[in-house]
Amino acid sequence: MCGIAGFVWPGHAPLPPESTRLGWLAAMTGTLAHRGPDGEGLVLEGPAALGHRRLSIIDLAAGSQPMEDPTGRVVVTFNGEIYNYRELKARYAARGFKFRTNSDTEAILAAWLLDGPAGLDDLEGMFAFALWDKATHTLFAARDRFGKKPFYYTLQDGVLAFASELSSLRQLPFLRLQTPVSALMRFAAYEYVPTPETIYRDVYKLKPGHSLLFRDGRLTTAAYWDMPLPGPEPEASEEELCDRLRLLLAQAVKRRLVADVPLGVFLSGGIDSSTVAALTAGMVSRIKTFSIGFSEASYDESRYARLVASRFATDHHERILSADACGSLLPEIVARFDEPMADPSIVPTYLLSQVTRENVTVALGGDGPDELFYGYEYFPAFNLAAGYDRLPPFLRRRVIEPLAGLLPHSAGYINPRFVADTFLAGAAAPPWLRVQTWLSAFTAEAQAPLWRHPAPGLLAPENLFAPTRDLFEAYPAADPLARVGYAFARQYMLDYILVKVDRCSMMHSLEVRAPFLDRDVAEFICRLPSRYKLRGAKRKYLLKKAVAGLLPKEILGRGKRGFLIPVASWLRGQLRPQVDALLGEKHLREQGLFDPKEVGRLVAEHVGGAADHRKKLWTLLVLQLWLDHHKPDIIP
Incomplete structure (x- = not known):
């Protein structure tokens, strides 16, 4: 690296x-x-x-x-x-x-x-x-x-x-x-x-x-290469496909163990990193594993990492931190990024890389299956939205949507009202834009009152989100879900997940390798029909079946969580001074980019608990921190 x-x-x-x-x-x-x-x-x-x-x-x-x-x-x-x-x-x-x-x-x-x-x-x-x-x-x-x-x-x-x-x-x-x-x-x-x-x-x-x-x-x-299209139903049985997947994953891990320096594994306790740790432990004696935990019980999942480490007798290293205190690191990390990127988990990823580099120079990670094996909740939600769209309009508009408006807001990891509002917005979007609507901080409609001088034409969804539409249309799969997976891998994983891991690890001079993104593994997965990735509501179907005999049952039964970050409370607490300084009326008027009234409304509603604007405000705060540090020459 x-x-x-x-x-x-x-x-x-x-x-x-x-x-x-x-x-x-x-x-x-x-x-x-x-x-x-x-x-x-x-x-x-x-x-x-x-x-x-x-x-x-x-x-x-x-x-x-x-x-x-x-x-x-x-x-x-x-x-x-x-x-x-x-x-x-x-x-x-x-x-x-x-x-x-x-x-x-x-x-x-x-x-x-x-x-x-x-x-x-x-x-x-x-x-x-x-x-x-x-x-x-x-x-x-x-x-x-x-x-x-x-x-x-x-x-x-x-x-x-x-x-x-x-x-x-x-x-x-x-x-x-x-x-x-x-x-x-x-x-x-x-x-x-x-x-x-x-x-x-x-x-x-x-x-x-x-x-x-x-x-x-x-x-x-x-x-010179692209993700292959899904093929027809394979002739092999599911058991044979599982055997093939395990063989390819073991080969991918073995390839990534070649190094003349100490090596370890990122271990969150999820299925992906646990699979990498299990396979590595079978090839290397006393492999080192690394995880981050939080002192607040509602955000801490380090016990799952310890469970896997114990199962495979790894040399496990963990650091327990305060989730609330981690927010103070945001300005330093954002300032070091060459482009702004608003993934809140940059903070624990940065800290995990720091802990890992204290012991090894190379780490294997579990990135890839969420995109290739449809591990995100957005994949079953895409199918659910297609069914919702077929409901009678009066049932959607007169019954379901008013009921969703009665759900409460919460500053916790799951906000019922935010989830419902986001799902309904995506369900109303065309298929190519549906998932990106769920992912977006500011849709085209939400950006309209935000900017004092927006770029001409970009406030139309088909223009603002043209990169997503281009990817969706460039992958000629008959199954819309396969097109969603392609766009996820070529956009969200590329510019969000992989950038986060590369920048946070390299800030500490740590090399991170991703066995699931091995070409042989990826091509095998891509060629499978979607039902081997998403079976009903069960995500990562074939992967879970393939590693069922390898991992503890507690790990196999876990849902997708990722790093739990208290963004909503950060914005009301330790990051409030930055919010007031960089999103306050005085700064915004001097800067001339954003409408102070609209930003002020978002801040007031979030701080007062009337609405959950964590995603919007986090994105704006990250952008302002980046602009404040790099001071670019902004042009129309």
């Missing part, structure tokens, strides 16, 4: 002095030191400048980057891990490639030199890399299949610049990094800025499963 950065100067412009370019490159990599504290590398090759910050995982002695191939033709800067590099090296060596190190990085060089862009199909792992081919004056870059590793890029005035984080691009004085109001509106809708857009105009995220090629001033991107 590392940080990469660089730029390619246009051929029609004179090169700045070498010292100037090295200074720019050093500034770019300097902001990525947390991603790679073990070493720095800077290389200038003609118009190309490639920089690297290294977190040493494999071949600690000889794996420094940027790395050249033995002929000196190609140089690469690489972030991530290639899990099958040993098999690839054996195959490429048989074809005549001469290896000089034991590093997985050399597998990328060989793949390019022997097979060009087609070599991406051989690479199994998580990665973002950029290589410069001196013979063809080509920069080639790629991002892994699910986008576990970040890759930002921009092409301005003929200069291509790229980096692992936006903070690195901000070090180049010749780039224009401006934040349009449209990007802020997207953030308010999604709680992140969806790929390929970013918080800055003309700066993009490379899509997962895509490559980038820059030659002769022309930039092109292309897909």
